[in-house]
Amino acid sequence: MCRELTAGREAVGGEQTQRGLWARGTLALHGGLRVAIALMVCLGLMTETQAAEPAWKVGVARADITPRTSVWLAGYGSKRAPDGQLHPLWMKALAFEAASGERAVLITSDFQGVPKSMSDRVFARLKEQHQLDRAQVMFTFSHNHCGPRLGDDLIDYYPVDDEQERLVAEYTLLMVDRTVDLVAEALQKLAPAKLQTGAGKATFAVNRRNNKEAEVPAIMARGEPLKGPVDHAVPVLRVTRPDGAEVAILFGYACHPTTLSFMTWCGDYPGFAQLEIEKRHPGALAMFVNTCGGDQNPLPRRTVELCEKYGRELAAGVEGALEGPLEEVGGGLRTAFSLVELPYLKVMSADDLRQVQGADPEGIRGRWSRRLLKKLEAGEKFEEAYPYPLHAWRLGGRVLMLGMGAETVVDYALKFKGLYGEGTWVCGYADDMISYIPSRRVWEEGGYEGGSNLFEYGRPALRWRGDMEEIISNEMSRLVERVSK
Template sequence: MGEGWVGPVLRTGRRARRWRRIRPDTVTLDRRAFLTVAALAAVRPLRLDAAGWRAGVATVDITPRTSLWMAGFAARTAPSSGTRQPLHAKALAVEDAGGQRLVVVTLDLLGVTGGMSDRIGAAVARQHRLPRERLLLASSHTHSGPVVDTQLMVAYDVTPQQVRDVEAYTTALEAQIVDVVGAALRALAPATLHAGHTTATFAANRRVQYSPDGPVDHRVPMLRVDIGGAPKAILFSYACHNTTLQASNVEWHGDYAGVAQAAIEAAHPGLTALFMTGCGADANPKPRGTFEHVEQHGQALATAVRGAMASLTPITGPTRAALDLVDLPFEAALTPDQWKQRYGLTEPYVGRHTRLMDEIRARDGALPTSQKMPLQVWRFGRDLTLVALGGEVVVDYALRLRRDHPDDNVWPVGYANDVFGYVPSKRVLDEGGYEGGGSLLYYGRPGPFDGTVEDRIVASLSRLMRITR
């Protein structure tokens, strides 16, 4: 998965116009700048004290209408039995003063596959003329949403009819996502953008057997979009598995992120709340397991976001965007015994994985030796840098990004564009365990990543940061 992305592997929005901040007190505009401003003002209302943003938002219900396998807990033994909370796809489009657009789609799903990302990206480019590097497919990583595409087929005992049901849902979902992008673009209207962050404290490092007091990222980055002087959209993220509900729940639910979005929207009629997961692959909500817990964490996150909404800082353009696919080699294809001995994995999963590997060998002649991981950087002038990483990324990457780029106001996001498996740091890889490599069995990968994984990602990110500056 992840092969065949649209266009060149590395793309950057270099044509983005450099738009200086123009404030009413800047009376010394040269004649050319004045004429540019005047020309833009003639085609659309442009306040000289604003950064010239336009924005639009749209939402669509993506709750499956039929019973499907739910994505996330291999311990589940049956497909879904109903709906407890609806699931949504939401699109936020922003356009800078130079006409360059960005669209983020947030999904109440475990994540999209590389194949879905390719197809949606191609359709959005064709129908809406949006370059692939300017589309971000983010997910909440709820474990109470449907399996999509070929995701996690090792985890469940799926019948051929259930596979066809997942395929039908996936096809319809892809069309809904392409449409919701179009709806957000059609809704573009003059806007202001404000960014900042708050905190929430219910995320806890879950690798307690390796580091009892392991690292965690409690930051809640936020982007507020106002249209007509009123808040129209709030985009926010949190670095924590969206897994308050566990395998015992078999009803559709957005988990704590679903509760938080619904609570914010209920408190602010007309506002759309969009959630992305941060680099929280090694964090779980604490405590967890009940509908009371999911309500508690969702309300805590909503309260934190609502409390900080009024104290964010205006941001300016221009926007810059770049996307790369970094190649991460697998250490080796593990044998069934190696999966069991090294990672403590059991049947029936090891047996299903072995059969899947045999199918891939028969189809392709060999197993893949590496995995493509999408990395995406969006800059909003000098004010904000959104960095979106594919896969289930552990917290070390968020902490390192902020440390390596202290002046860039980095907003790290995980689970973006292709959720192909866990992405350990060197530390987590060496420690081993589920996030260190064992989980890749459930994702149908041939083995764990090799020891270069963190260096390769950091080198690619540094390059993206440099070329978008």
């Protein structure tokens, strides 16, 4: 407790004194009185909350994002008109403010994929209305395949008609407004809070590249190990008010929310996990981030029972972490952000596109090549690289929250946690859906996540250049250095 007082007093100074309890006349500090108060605190005559400026203020908010129109469900490339809902879809915001006044906002959501054209509008408005830089906002999506389509995400993937496009455009506009309002509400609710962190475990994610789905139940029944790298960690961040009331429980897991493929709105396993956690912790907001689950699937799958089971298993992993020991997150917040240019292996030419079109005129490739050919014919030139978003947030000395755009494979989480140590979170699916982001290993192996898949996402190329892991890792290292000084 004495250590807490020291830390609190060190944080007071300059502009920060405007914010602290000390400076608001709650306690007049000078000379002997200051020493006397310090002694009283050490003797346990005052509580920590009365004695020190809070290291953190936190505000949370949530918004229902369940579509009210026939926007299709996203993620499988087919027509999936909604037929009802198992539970509402949510978007949630967690706003942090350190004693220094530095702020950051994490948005989590039940969206399948947020496209750049949508998140850019949100970032611009948050800058204009709340002076939040891009470094201070991470807009994550769970990659829920029972969530709605948005804007031009997976633009050529679905056999849509004009009416569906109109509904999706209308819904996307509404969601831009809702995201901005959500963040405003979370900022408005900033109030003193304590942050604690820990980690649990859940084991249902299976490396889908290394295990054939149909064989998984038999392998499990024989008690044999499944193959390939996985990340079964469940990082947890608990937010409480000074009176002990739980405000938010943020947790992560690396796995595709693809247990279900039907037409009913729900949050897949993360949705069930959040409901279960909120049931066990009344008043707290449960929030989920997908931590590099690009090559991970919940297997076996395809029934609501399995989906609920995985939700309960993940919630149990969170409970395991909450049972402790939890470590308190000290004060201080630093954020850094970068858009790094990720080069394509080869940008498509008009001849390339015509060839592709001939081979698959009615499918995804046909729609993709037709759209891109029109652009070329109109004189447009394709970019050779894509601006890939990377975040690094340092909370206290302990927590390093990294954010990566798109569908990152599990290798990135394992690598960065190895490099940067305990307390590192690696959130995939941040800011922009883009495509799969293979590691060097997965790129060399090829296959679904590592090979020629960029057409599915509407990019003007088939593959990334092979050095994308090196480019990403080098940039992440620079960001981590910036927030660690």
